[in-house]
Amino acid sequence: MHLRPIPAKYAGAAKVIDKVMRAFASSVLSNKLGFTKDQISRLTDHEINYHLETLLPLISMAEREQLLTVEIDRLSIVERFYSTIVYDLSKEKPPRRPLLSIFIPDLPLL
Known part of the structure; x- marks a missing residue:
């Protein structure tokens, strides 16, 4: 996964x-x-904050929209999500399978 540069507000x-x-x-x-x-x-503390704050909302949205599959897929969630948005904007018929595929394991409660 390619790490994105951190915006100044998080630095x-x-x-x-x-x-x-x-x-x-x-x-x-x-x-x-x-x-x-x-x-x-x-990752520094600032970078962790940035990645969690910017990427977790995408996961939550995907869960709500039922775009998840059970496949284990290591592609970047942002790239896959972007593909979904671009596809939807193209006014074509939606695919039968979701374009977004994320593996969501059970996380232990802290």
Whole structure:
């Protein structure tokens, strides 16, 4: 997965992530978004905040719209979601299968 540059508003954010929050964030970034452990270990607190705040709403929207399948797919959720939007805007008939495919595991409660 290619990591996007972090906007300036997150670079100076005062939010600090404690160990419990980092563990939760690591689980979400790995299991839901396909980040590798190496990528996660190099993320700063500000970068984690950014990725969670910008990518998790896409997952929630996909869940509500029932765009999820049970396939394990490591493609970038943003790229797949963008494809769905572009397809919908093209005024063609929607595909029989959703274009967005995410693996959503059960996350333990903290």
